Amino acid sequence: MNGPPPIRVGLVGYGLAGAILHAPIIEALPDYRIAAVMTSRAEAGDRRDGPAVVPDIDALLAVEGIDLVVVVTPNELHAAHAEVALRAGKHVVIDKPMAPDVAACDRLIDLASRRGRVLSVYHNRRWDGDFLALRREVEAIGAPALFAACWDRFRPETAAVWRNEPRPGAGLLWDLGPHMIDQAIQLFGWPDAMTTDIATQRAGAGADDYFALTLRHGAMRTTISASTLVAATRPRMALHGTKGSWWTEGLDPVEAALRAGQSPADPGFVRDLPAIPAFRAHTDGERIAAPVLGGDPFAFYRLLSAAIRGEGPPPVDPIDARNVVALIDAAHRGAPLPPPRLPDNAGHG
Structure with a gap:
């Protein structure tokens, strides 16, 4: 019997x-075919499925049979x-992030609900190996007192890219913050309060390149910094x-492997990823060394x-992503810190 x-x-x-x-990742899963790519880069047409290369979203939507649109343009x-x-x-x-504007997020959620379409946001770091291991460790460390998440880089020179320009959705907090904040909320829920420290430290940078947030959950604290x-x-x-x-x-190894050109369609892709150094005390x-395996890079698109x-x-749930945007905006x-929007099953199709 043939599948769908x-x-x-x-x-x-x-x-x-x-x-x-x-x-x-999409190409590695048999459930998908890339039919069209909106880009000026002709080489996109050389991908496995020979997608049409189109100049704008109207042309992309005119390609016959498009079921799913994946938006990976600049944040604004x-x-x-x-x-x-x-x-x-x-x-x-x-x-x-879903958008650098809470009102726009709400409009999209409501529109998806009215149209009966699935709307989701690529918070794929929920399936990183370190985060999956962390969820298993929560009970082992007893009553939690402090969760500290850091995502550091050493890039003293400022690259000439839109993320470093003074425009909506640019800067390090909009870049790395969504993943880190989403993980913290998944673990401990919406915080009671928040304190923030955001700065631009490099010469020539037009957007923030440092941040530290402290989220309060009763007496427990979460610090998020990059x-x-x-x-x-x-x-x-x-x-x-x-x-x-x-x-x-260190980071989950999936992204580094993808950047290095390794193919997730290779049967050994996940198996051969290096372990993430982890420790207990x-x-x-x-x-005590307790290394953890890389995560599941296919989980988001499989679900x-x-x-x-x-x-x-x-x-x-797009409401989760909208609430992350509300926290970053604040x-x-x-x-x-504003109250979160509560789940209402919007965008579930």
Whole structure:
């Protein structure tokens, strides 16, 4: 018996995120075919499925049979491209952040609900190996007191890219913050309050390149920080509690493998990924190595195909992504933390 036909994808944008982080994962799953790519780069047509290369989203939506539109354009364009696709009756995935505007996020959620389309946001770091391991460690460290997440880089020179320009959705907090904040909220829920420290430290940078947020959950604290001027990086994730500590050093290896040109379609792709250095320490302070495996790079799109076919919810509820945007917006404005929008099953198709 033949299975359902593949989901035909229109990829809107073909920079690093589109060409390296989304397209190879989509192609590695039999449920999908990339039918069209919106880009000026002709080489996009050389991908496995020979997609049409088109200059704008209207041309992409005119390609026959597009089921799903994946938006990977600069952050300030996310909402506009997603709205056009939803109005055309397509399911939509938006690369994080959903949009740099809370009101736009709400409009998209409500529009997807009215149109009966699946809308989700690519918070794929929920399936990183270190985060999956962290979720298993929460009980082992006792009552949590501090969760510290750091994502450091050493890039003293400012690249001439839109993320370093003074424009909506640019800067390090909009770049790395969505993943880190989403992970913290998944672990501990919406915080009671927040304090922020955001700065531009490099000469020539037009947007923030350092941030530190402290989220309060009763007496428990979460600190989330990233910098572009840390050569000796801090632990990536560290959880401390009444029974000890657990921490990791270094990132999940999936993205580095994709950037290096390794194909996720290779049967050994996940198996051959290096382990993530991780450690435990208990009451005697002894450091015990406990490396963890890389995560599941296919989980988001695997769950998405089920949602599109009416077999489950989207991999990331768009309301979760909207609430992350609300937190980042408040941090940038120095405003009090707003209440979250509560789940209402919007965007589940």
